[in-house]
Amino acid sequence: AEEVKTEVIKPHLGLNQEPIPLKVERVGENEVNVEMTAQITDIEIDKGEMYKAWTFNGEVPGPLVVVEEGDVINFTMKNMDPAIPHSMDFHAVRTSPSKNFTNVEPDETGTFTYPADNPGVFMYHCGTAPILSHIANGMHGVIIVKPKDGYPTDDQIDKEFVMIQNEWYNYNDLEDFTNGSPKHVVFSTKALKEDDRNTNGDTFTLKDEPLLAKEGDRVRIYINNVGPNEVSSFHVVGTMFDYVYEDGNPNNVLEGMQTIMLPASGGAVVEFEVVEEGSYPIVTHQFNHVQKGASAILKVTKD
Amino acid sequence: AEEVKTEVIKPHLGLNQEPIPLKVERVGENEVNVEMTAQITDIEIDKGEMYKAWTFNGEVPGPLVVVEEGDVINFTMKNMDPAIPHSMDFHAVRTSPSKNFTNVEPDETGTFTYPADNPGVFMYHCGTAPILSHIANGMHGVIIVKPKDGYPTDDQIDKEFVMIQNEWYNYNDLEDFTNGSPKHVVFSTKALKEDDRNTNGDTFTLKDEPLLAKEGDRVRIYINNVGPNEVSSFHVVGTMFDYVYEDGNPNNVLEGMQTIMLPASGGAVVEFEVVEEGSYPIVTHQFNHVQKGASAILKVTKD
Amino acid sequence: AEEVKTEVIKPHLGLNQEPIPLKVERVGENEVNVEMTAQITDIEIDKGEMYKAWTFNGEVPGPLVVVEEGDVINFTMKNMDPAIPHSMDFHAVRTSPSKNFTNVEPDETGTFTYPADNPGVFMYHCGTAPILSHIANGMHGVIIVKPKDGYPTDDQIDKEFVMIQNEWYNYNDLEDFTNGSPKHVVFSTKALKEDDRNTNGDTFTLKDEPLLAKEGDRVRIYINNVGPNEVSSFHVVGTMFDYVYEDGNPNNVLEGMQTIMLPASGGAVVEFEVVEEGSYPIVTHQFNHVQKGASAILKVTKD
Numbered sequence A, B, C: 001a002e003e004v005k006t007e008v009i010k011p012h013l014g015l016n017q018e019p020i021p022l023k024v025e026r027v028g029e030n031e032v033n034v035e036m037t038a039q040i041t042d043i044e045i046d047k048g049e050m051y052k053a054w055t056f057n058g059e060v061p062g063p064l065v066v067v068e069e070g071d072v073i074n075f076t077m078k079n080m081d082p083a084i085p086h087s088m089d090f091h092a093v094r095t096s097p098s099k100n101f102t103n104v105e106p107d108e109t110g111t112f113t114y115p116a117d118n119p120g121v122f123m124y125h126c127g128t129a130p131i132l133s134h135i136a137n138g139m140h141g142v143i144i145v146k147p148k149d150g151y152p153t154d155d156q157i158d159k160e161f162v163m164i165q166n167e168w169y170n171y172n173d174l175e176d177f178t179n180g181s182p183k184h185v186v187f188s189t190k191a192l193k194e195d196d197r198n199t200n201g202d203t204f205t206l207k208d209e210p211l212l213a214k215e216g217d218r219v220r221i222y223i224n225n226v227g228p229n230e231v232s233s234f235h236v237v238g239t240m241f242d243y244v245y246e247d248g249n250p251n252n253v254l255e256g257m258q259t260i261m262l263p264a265s266g267g268a269v270v271e272f273e274v275v276e277e278g279s280y281p282i283v284t285h286q287f288n289h290v291q292k293g294a295s296a297i298l299k300v301t302k303d
């Protein structure tokens, strides 16, 4: 774990706000309240290497949000950052950015309402200028909009995971964010159901404590590459994707893919079988990024 | 606006040829004459930063060419550059490159004939060696071949734009073109109809003077990423693409996409609604490129 | 041809193992034996510039493997490298990586069995850690799994080629592999039938001795971008792809594409006509890579 050059902004010095659970509450058949924080929280991005991240709810990527196709989202952001404004841009919704993706000032709370009427695996992120700094410092995550009629392959699936690819650069260094190369490229997993795991984007957790499946399982991964800068060549070693739904839309089907191209902020649902016990590495096949951290292990056991 | 290192080639010193309008003339039911120039023209790529560009018709990207599927194109290039040959490679046509994408010498005129029998949003560019220098110095643009039977969504569209993404590097620096990173990544828009705007690829015009639409409009953008080096993750903030036609072919449909991956020289037709008034940023979601200029504003007004 | 910084590992000094032909033997209706070597062989990557490559069978990319959809592959690797272990990861198969993509020690032979039940144009590569070093030093190639029912366009095809895009970096320099830019980006072709050519990935061979077709031919290229790091914007000058099968699966069809985006390790089958005699350059339209070598010529003659 290398030395980190920190340029923590003054009011963040010594600040390490405890993670706060996401609140999602269904308040109508097609209406959900989602409540998140913007906060400053230390994240271990590489063994022994801490990053005083700008976060949603103290996680990087932020917590997974799941809603249903057709839901109206009442979104509340509590900005606990004492120093700078933050905001929320959900790729899942249609709304006026200048009205509903606007800044919430330090120590204030903002509420915004918009519909999520298209299914998919969408990126969300802080949209406060300079956006690159807010994303690269940690303010990104995924919102899944579940398709009303499901995916055609729903009843084949034994095991589901959410995974996110993101990059880390020199600490809060807009020059490096803009002109540098990523220092680390990492995967994380986020909880879909109560007992699922919820990890930060780091170089080691999903290697030391793999994702788990059983021999013969048909596995689905909801994946998004939140960037901020790089594209992803998403691949699982030892298998291939029987079905890919690009950006998670049930109508965008690809079959028998070895690798799926994800633009920056692109998502997909990928499905595959793991036919034998063993360790299946999950990577971006841009192998310089694997060298910088971008692999996870899916461990398949007999039973 | 930073200092610019210029290595203008000698015969271009002090040369600034006035933009000359594109000539397109229909001469038969399925035959068009297209006449363009190669010329040296100063382009303001960033506020106060001029680039003595190698251009088609004095614009960078060059003027939009629109033909119909099935047209034969009689293409004439007048090379007004006093120093070096130029040429034209239309991705829209099928022809022998060594016969019809060949050099036109300084102060000469060349004519070439070829069919455009596939619909789409195609790149064109100078193909003179070293091609990278000719593209990076400004010799690129878009030719749209309109599908004979239209797009299935044609009658839903209220507003259409053409947009192009391109990069700028250190002036006429093949070493930087080859091994450097883009200094600016920019968008431009080109006129589809008489009163449409026609801008150069710069960091500011489409921010200072946004594209315009009305609340509730269904908007179509014909987009191409002419590079020369980078891929694009094309995205519009506050909405999503209901329909994407990859490379602009009506048969290549994707639905409900947050972001569309464009290879270098890749095109698409994307369609989306803007449901409320406000400002909708258009970006490549590779945010280091946004930091270098790659955003435009679509301003949506009530009426 | 520039000076090369070599850091040949000690036991490879002076070693230059003669290429050894691939062995493929059908031993049952749905069973093939495939035998390959891992070996150290000098490859001329640029004119006069030798690279003491880590190879499969003394070629870079390794020899083309062709099997039928539904085949079981009995794969044998003879590791002739005196110094380090190597292994084989076929993207075409479903198997446990920790059981069947495992290391074969120096001077040992390993045998592995797995099914290839999905059609496509798949990458294979050494999977020994650090994988980036093994791929970047030369241990990559393509395995085609022929679709049981063919491609819908099979009977239109006059001429077929296999092409591979790969990158070269500073010799055996994991730091450069990880953080550098490619020094050369190159294409090669591999033999599909007995009299086809078989070239290494270099900057010159497919320019000096073009691929050959006849006027009016409908050409198919099986392409894979083996990386290790870069994506590809695959394009043929003077024509367009009437049909693209993404990753080579007959069900993933795109039509009328000017350029096809290939992720790292992504494949495709592309088909196009060459209507007139002449020279048709084949490129990745990321033109900095063309400048580094990534073009080939398809020469079309009258008869």
Ligand SMILES: [Cu+2]
Residues within 6 Å of the ligand: A038, A054, A085, A086, A087, A126, A127, A128, A134, A139
């Ligand atoms: Cu923020």
Ligand SMILES: [Cu+2]
Residues within 6 Å of the ligand: A235, A237, A285, C089, C091, C123, C125, C265
């Ligand atoms: Cu692989």
Ligand SMILES: [Cu+2]
Residues within 6 Å of the ligand: B038, B054, B085, B086, B087, B126, B127, B128, B134, B139
């Ligand atoms: Cu030119």
Ligand SMILES: [Cu+2]
Residues within 6 Å of the ligand: A089, A091, A123, A125, A265, B235, B237, B285
């Ligand atoms: Cu966004």
Ligand SMILES: [Cu+2]
Residues within 6 Å of the ligand: C038, C054, C085, C086, C087, C126, C127, C128, C134, C139
């Ligand atoms: Cu190896």
Ligand SMILES: [Cu+2]
Residues within 6 Å of the ligand: B089, B091, B123, B125, B265, C235, C237, C285
């Ligand atoms: Cu081109």
Ligand code: NA
Residues within 6 Å of the ligand: A235, A236, A237, A238, A239, A240, C090, C091
């Ligand atoms: Na695999």
Ligand code: NA
Residues within 6 Å of the ligand: none
């Ligand atoms: Na695609």
Ligand code: NA
Residues within 6 Å of the ligand: none
């Ligand atoms: Na780059």
Ligand code: NA
Residues within 6 Å of the ligand: A090, A091, B235, B236, B237, B238, B239, B240
């Ligand atoms: Na959006």
Ligand code: NA
Residues within 6 Å of the ligand: none
């Ligand atoms: Na790169």
Ligand code: NA
Residues within 6 Å of the ligand: B090, B091, C235, C236, C237, C238, C239, C240
């Ligand atoms: Na072409």
Ligand SMILES: [Zn+2]
Residues within 6 Å of the ligand: A001, A002, A046, A049, A184
């Ligand atoms: Zn580190």
Ligand SMILES: [Zn+2]
Residues within 6 Å of the ligand: A054, A085, A086, A087, A126, A127, A128, A134, A139
């Ligand atoms: Zn923020």
Ligand SMILES: [Zn+2]
Residues within 6 Å of the ligand: A273
């Ligand atoms: Zn199966």
Ligand SMILES: [Zn+2]
Residues within 6 Å of the ligand: B001, B002, B046, B049, B184
């Ligand atoms: Zn500037």
